[in-house]
Amino acid sequence: MSVIKKLRQHWMLVLGLLVALGLFSVSVGIAGAYVLAHTSTEEFCVSCHEMSYNFAEYKGTIHDTNRTGVRAICTDCHVPHEPGPLVLAKIKATKDLYYTYISPSIETEEKFEAKRAHMAQGVWKEMKANDSATCRSCHRADKMSVELQSAGAQRRHAKGKAEGKTCIECHYGIAHNEPEGPSPTELFNSLAIK
Template identity: 40%
Template sequence: MAAENGNPGFLKRTWHRLRSPSAKWSVLGLLVVGFVIGSVAIIGTQVMVNVTGTDKFCGTACHSMQWVAKEHRDGIHGTNRTGVAATCHDCHIPKDYPYLLFYKARAGIKDVIGEMRGVIDTEAKFKAARMEMAKHVWEEYAGNNSQACRNCHVFTKEVLAKQKEMVRPIHATVMEGKATCIDCHKGIAHTAP
């Protein structure tokens, strides 16, 4: 009906608006540019999350954590009889994607500034700051019910009868929600300060 009175139809008008320039760019051109920029941002973010989430990056490439990385590699979570090893990322980075990005951005800014200022660039400085860093991690674990531990250690599948007699009642309290992993397991992945 619109074509009968000389006006183009809705689809033609929409297509014309998408293709015709609005000052310098057409709406379609702006959408394509926006899509490309958005895609590059999403892919770039994912690449950075993957690169900065490796043990190599955490322990040697950028961070002043080579002393802790060695402890981890030599400890029960880095080398054990089953061959299953936890990575830095498994224990220290949240799994939920939006929070993961916020956490990595915040930690990244803090860590880069710390690296540039040489906050922990010697083993002596590391040892001096170790208790403070450990307390921060312990508080985080206590606050989220040791979620990083629970990502691998599933209490609903544990058989108390197969555990050592002295730990059964303690693990029972954890299963009841009256305690959390970090209450007893400070120093399990790294040497306790």
């Protein structure tokens, strides 16, 4: 008996399996969306003890409190906004569970400070690689009122654009304390990252 004849004889079973598979897929999708949404909240980000140092620095900065009332939370700057890169970033971030629960390496303020430059440089490299995509999700150069910028800001933005620089090369240490060591531009020049 051919496969098609068997399927015709057992069409209810096949239909039931397809419906079950569909329901399972929808359930996994809903659960995944919930996990992505929950792990993208400010409360989740600062729930780890070692993130309390970063969060304290962020409080009161222009990204936290400003004249417009528009806030940028942790994930606005540190997690891609597009679905594919977002999922990949969340998968990559599971390593943080290891460093938080199995092999803590920044659980005290002293240890955090000792690794601050290394962690910042990792973020800077990611931002350079994606042309500061998370910055650009809020700050769009094509929507800037350049005429309202100071003359110095206008010159620096024009020069940065001409040199192919990205936001993080000049705008760093805005929401967190600057680490000791090279600036992003100095770091990229030393690594020959264009």
